[in-house]
Amino acid sequence: MTAQSDLTLDLDAYWMPFTSKRAFKKAPRFVTGAKGVHFTTADGKQVLDGLATLWCVNAGHCHPRIVERIREQAGELDFASSFGLGHPGPFAVAGRVAALAPPGLDHVFFTNSGSEAVDTALKIVIAYHKLRGEGTRRIFVGRERAYHGVNIGGLSVSGMQLNRRSFEATLLGNVDHLAHTQDLATRAFVRGQAPTGAELADELERRIIAVHDASNIAAVIVEPVSGAGGVLIPPAGYLQRLREICDRHGILLVFDEVITGFGRLGRPFASQFFGVTPDLFTFAKGITSGAVPLGGVVVRKEIYDTFMNASGPGVELFHGYTYSGHPRAAAAALGALDAYAEEALFDRANLLAGDFEDGVHSLRGLPNVIDTRNLQLIGAVELAPRPGAPGARALEAFGKCWDRGVYVRPIGDALAICPPLVVEKRHLDQIFGVVADVLKSVA
Numbered sequence: 531m532t533a534q535s536d537l538t539l540d541l542d543a544y545w546m547p548f549t550s551k552r553a554f555k556k557a558p559r560f561v562t563g564a565k566g567v568h569f570t571t572a573d574g575k576q577v578l579d580g581l582a583t584l585w586c587v588n589a590g591h592c593h594p595r596i597v598e599r600i601r602e603q604a605g606e607l608d609f610a611s612s613f614g615l616g617h618p619g620p621f622a623v624a625g626r627v628a629a630l631a632p633p634g635l636d637h638v639f640f641t642n643s644g645s646e647a648v649d650t651a652l653k654i655v656i657a658y659h660k661l662r663g664e665g666t667r668r669i670f671v672g673r674e675r676a677y678h679g680v681n682i683g684g685l686s687v688s689g690m691q692l693n694r695r696s697f698e699a700t701l702l703g704n705v706d707h708l709a710h711t712q713d714l715a716t717r718a719f720v721r722g723q724a725p726t727g728a729e730l731a732d733e734l735e736r737r738i739i740a741v742h743d744a745s746n747i748a749a750v751i752v753e754p755v756s757g758a759g760g761v762l763i764p765p766a767g768y769l770q771r772l773r774e775i776c777d778r779h780g781i782l783l784v785f786d787e788v789i790t791g792f793g794r795l796g797r798p799f800a801s802q803f804f805g806v807t808p809d810l811f812t813f814a815k816g817i818t819s820g821a822v823p824l825g826g827v828v829v830r831k832e833i834y835d836t837f838m839n840a841s842g843p844g845v846e847l848f849h850g851y852t853y854s855g856h857p858r859a860a861a862a863a864l865g866a867l868d869a870y871a872e873e874a875l876f877d878r879a880n881l882l883a884g885d886f887e888d889g890v891h892s893l894r895g896l897p898n899v900i901d902t903r904n905l906q907l908i909g910a911v912e913l914a915p916r917p918g919a920p921g922a923r924a925l926e927a928f929g930k931c932w933d934r935g936v937y938v939r940p941i942g943d944a945l946a947i948c949p950p951l952v953v954e955k956r957h958l959d960q961i962f963g964v965v966a967d968v969l970k971s972v973a
C-alpha cells in the first residue's frame with residue numbers, strides 16, 4: 531500500500547483491536563513497510579521498532595529466511611487441515627520446538643495465537659486431571675496484573691482490570707489470583723531481579739491452598755516475566771518457590787511464554803533462564819518472528835502419555851482449530867528457527883544485556899520517572915501518573931517518541947522497551963536518547 535492509497539481509505543469499517551478508534555481517526559498512524567529493525571510509515575519516515583512489534587519480531591522484520599520459506603510454501607501447499615491428515619510442516623516445527631524446550635517437555639499442540647494457546651493449556655490441564663481420577667482439581671490460580679490473552683479462559687486467569695471489567699459476568703468462576711510482584715516502595719530502580727520478594731509466592735500455600743484445599747486446585751499459571759501487564763520482573767527465587775509449592779501439592783505449573791519465548795532472555799525459553807521447569811508452557815509471537823500467526827502449548831511427556839494411554843482408539847483430545855498447524859505458519863516458523871540458529875540470535879540478549887540495562891537506568895532521574903526496570907532485553911520506565919488522568923503521560927510520551935522515529939509502547943503509565951534481538955548498540959542509543967528527550971518534554 532502506498533501513501534497515496536491511504537488517502538482513499540475508509541477508516542470506519544475496520545474495528546481496530548485495543549485501540550481508541552476515535553483518537554486514531556483524528557490522527558491516524560500508518561505503517562506501510564518494514565525491514566530489519568525499522569518500519570516505513572505512509573509518509574516515508576523510518577521508525578525504529580523498540581518493541582519488536584509487541585514482542586513478536588525477534589529476528590527483525592521481513593527476515594529473508596522467513597520470507598523465502600513463506601513464498602515457497604504458498605505455492606506448494608496452501609492449506610491442508612490437520613484433522614486426521616498429516617503434512618510435513620507442523621511435525622517438523624514440533625520436533626524443533628521440543629528440541630529447544632527443557633528436557634521432558636516433548637509434545638507440542640498448535641494454535642493460531644497466544645490467547646488460543648492459553649485456553650488450550652487450561653483445557654489440557656482440566657482433562658489431564660480428570661483422566662487421572664483427580665477431577666476435583668478445577669481451580670486455576672492466576673496473578674494480579676497478568677495478561678494471558680483475551681479469550682474467556684485466559685481472561686479469567688488474567689489480572690488486568692481494564693480488560694476484565696466489561697466481561698466479568700462471563701468469566702470462569704473457579705479462579706483465584708496471587709498478588710503481583712511489583713512494590714515501588716521497596717523495589718524501584720532495581721537492575722535485573724530484585725533480591726527480595728520471593729516470599730510473595732508463599733501466598734499460594736498460606737492463603738490460596740489454605741482456602742480452597744490443594745485437592746481442588748488444577749494449576750498455577752504465570753508469565754515468567756509479565757509483559758503486557760506492565761513489564762514486571764520476578765524477584766530472585768520467586769518462580770523457584772512457586773515450583774516447590776506446586777510440587778508439594780500436586781498442582782501443575784504453567785508458564786505463559788508468549789513473550790518470553792524464543793530468545794528474549796538469552797535462552798530459547800524463560801524457564802531455562804530461570805532454571806525452573808514448568809509442566810506445560812505456551813508460546814506464540816517469536817515462533818514465526820511475527821510473520822504468520824502461530825501459537826502452541828508444549829507439555830510434559832507424562833501429560834501427553836496420560837492422554838495416549840487412557841483413551842480408547844478414538845480421538846484423545848477433543849480440541850483443535852481449523853488452522854492448527856497451518857502449512858504457511860509452519861513454514862514461517864521453520865524460517866524463523868533457521869534464522870535464530872544460523873545467526874545465534876538467542877545469544878543476542880546476553881550480549882546486549884549490559885548496554886540495554888545501562889540504557890534503561892539512564893532514564894532514572896528524569897522528570898516523573900518513578901521506576902526503571904530490566905531483565906536481559908525486556909525493560910520499562912514507569913512515570914508518575916498525571917493527577918486524575920492515569921496513563922495520559924505515557925500515552926503522550928509514546929506519541930512523541932513515534933513522531934521522533936522510535937516505537938515504544940505505553941502500558942498504563944509505563945513505557946515498555948523490548949527491541950528485536952537483531953538490534954545493535956547504536957539502535958539502543960537512539961531509543962534511549964529519544965525516550966530521554968521526550969520524557970523531559972512531557973514533564
Ligand SMILES: Cc1ncc(COP(=O)(O)O)c(C=O)c1O
Pocket residue numbers: 584642643644645646648677678679680753757758786787788789814815825
Ligand atoms: C503472556 C501473553 N499471553 C498471551 C497473549 C495473547 O496472545 P495473542 O495476542 O496472540 O492472542 C499475550 C499477548 O501479548 C501475552 O503477552
